[in-house]
Amino acid sequence: MVEVFNINQIRQKFQQLSDIDFRSELYKISVSFIPEMIKRISKGIDKDKGKFKPYSEKPIYVSSRRPGLKSIRPLGKTGRRKFKSGKPLVCRYFPRGYRQFREYMGRRVNADRLIFTGKMLNSIYSTVYGTNSVKITFSRSEEAKKASGQHERYNFWGLTFDGRKKILGKLYKKLTQRMEELFGKQA
Known part of the structure; x- marks a missing residue:
């Protein structure tokens, strides 16, 4: 004889699945x-697993x-520190661009990408947004x-495909655990 559930019992158990707080679970996962x-x-x-330019x-x-940036000593394109009028310069010229500026400031150019002061990456956090x-x-x-400006250049902001798969996997695991609690573990 095969045990068959009453359709009303099944309906009640599926309604109990709705007590899973997916938003809370998703928040915990996103923090991790x-x-x-x-x-x-x-x-x-970058988020597509490519290297930054x-x-x-x-x-x-x-x-x-x-x-x-108070440690920057003004220096013009011609090597002067003052305009012809005698007024002091307030900028420094870097002929080799941002790369040279990073070197001048003692920052590495081949590692620790998108980190100058560390403020941008240290301000990343997860928050509940809306109802769902x-x-x-x-x-x-x-x-x-x-970050918005940097994302245009480096496409860094967002989850990788693997990251999305991990999130869905963790949510699926939570749903499976709850179903086993309600319906019993199936062999």
């Missing part, structure tokens, strides 16, 4: 992915008035703005 994202980004790997070598001027969503974002708007 932040260190993984930061590690990938700092290794110079090298830092720009297009000439730039960097202002010494930018916050955190969780998002990984930035705690400070200036860091979100910075």
Whole structure:
């Protein structure tokens, strides 16, 4: 004889599945992915597992008035520190671009990508968004703005395909555990 469930019992058990707080589970999972994202980004790997482009070598001027850059000594394209009028320069010229600027500031150019002060990556956090969503974002708007510009160049922001698979796998595991609680473990 084969045991068959009463359709009403099955319906009740499936309704009990709705007590799983997927939003809470997704939040916990997303928090666990932040260190993984930061590690990938700092290794110079984009969300599609490609390598970041090298830092720009297009000439730039960097202002010494930018916050955190007081150590920059102004120097013009011609090697002068003052304009012809006698007024002091407030920028420094870097003929080899951002790459040279990073070297000048004592930062590495072949590792620790997208890290200058560390503020942008350190402001990444996970939050519940709306009634059915969780998002990984930035705690400070200036860091979100910075990340937006960097994403255009480096395509770093977002989960990899493998990351998405892991999230779905963890949610599936939670659902399976709850189904086993309700229906019993099937052989």
